[in-house]
Amino acid sequence: MTDSAVEKVTVLAGGISHERDVSLRSGRRVVDSLVANGIEVDLRDPDASLLGHLTATRPDVVWPALHGASGEDGALRGLLEALDIPFVGSSAAAARLAWDKPTAKELAHRAGVRTPRGITLSHDAFRELGAAGVLAAIADEHPVPVVVKPARGGSAQGVTVVESVDQLPRAMVDAYTYCDDVIVEQKITGTEVAVGVIDTGDGPSALPAVEIVPRSGFYGFEARYNAGETTFFTPARLGAGAQEAVAETAVTVHRALGLRHLSRVDLIVDAAGTPWFLEVNVLPGLTETSLVPMALDAAGFELGMVYAALAEKAVRDHR
Structure with a gap:
């Protein structure tokens, strides 16, 4: 790239999390987009x-495309900070906050965002207090339908929509896996949307909201990564007021x-047009079926230019 501070980028993809295959697909798409924009890339x-490789080669920027704990819990980012190497994405401290869903919900709530009512239970508490008693207390305080999900993790792995009380025990076991x-947490009924947020230098701004309509009724792992399993509408089929509200909320x-630099905020918009915050992803999927690339395309952006601009922003922020 002419007059660019970024000539060489190392993209990290794969890892050992449950989302390894998704990470490899995201990483390859990032590589292709950056190479098309004239940047040398090491995958x-x-x-x-x-x-040791990073210390020896000193890339201009590292782009972590690692989904799951290996890329999103802040540990790798902390090491990159210790090595004094710029990287695309949130800092280690911010990533840790976002990775823990209960913490992210509380911070969003304190900022005035609506969040579903819920409870977080450790596996130790569930076992030591007696599963039967705990499940009865949950069912009494949080009537079905509810959503049961791991407090940390992505790609909807381990997530169950519980429509009847007898489904709750199995849902807890699956999530604890x-x-x-x-x-x-309370299941909010409405329109499911994902809103990408990007900042290439002028402050964070929301991309067009992507409306998610899975064939199965649940946007699970298969619906996320298999073409044809979900219908998307970009921009989402929301009224002008709701469109503005989801952008502001994100x-x-x-x-x-x-x-x-980059995040994706997942929301449910209820019948009154109010957005409810579900979770945030500091490393949104960038595969061929992922939502942020879809939103960028709908906004008229060219992926290679945006990804290069994000790499440039990472260098400027590091300085």
Whole structure:
């Protein structure tokens, strides 16, 4: 790139999380977009040689395309900060806040955003207090339908929409498979949307909201990554007031958690047009079926130019 501070980018993809395959697809798409924009790219699957490689090669920017804990819990980002290497995405501290869904919900709530009522239970508490008693208390305080999900994780893995009380035990077991802490929260009925937030230098701004309509009625793992399983509408089929509300809510969440460069905020818009915050992703999927690339395209952006601009922003922020 002419007059660019970014000539060489290392993209990290793969890892050992449950979302490895998704990460590899996201990483390849990032690589292709950056290369098309004239940037030299080194694609690496992180392993024991990674830190030594980064220290030796000193790329201008690292782009973590690692989904799941390996890329989103803040640990890798903290190491990149220790190595004094710029990287695309939120800081280690902000990523830790966003990665923990109960914490992210509380921070969003304090910023004035509506969030579903719920409870977070550790696996130890669930076991030590007696599953039967705990389940009875949950069912009494949080009547079905509820959503049961791991407190940390992505791609809807371990998530169950519970429509009857007898489904609750299995839903808890499934969620605990992915995380030692589980959220049981009120199911909000409405239009499911995802709002990407980007900041290439002029402050965070919301992309067009993407409306999500899965064939199965639930936007689970298969519906996210298999073409034809979900219908998307970009921009979402919302009234002007609701469109403005979801954009404002997404930027509010992004700011409240101290995020930077790129995020995706998942919301449900109820019948009154009120957005409810579900969770935020500091490393949204960038595959061929992912929502942020879809929103960028709908907004008229060229992926390579946006990704290059984000890499440039990472360098400027580092300085």
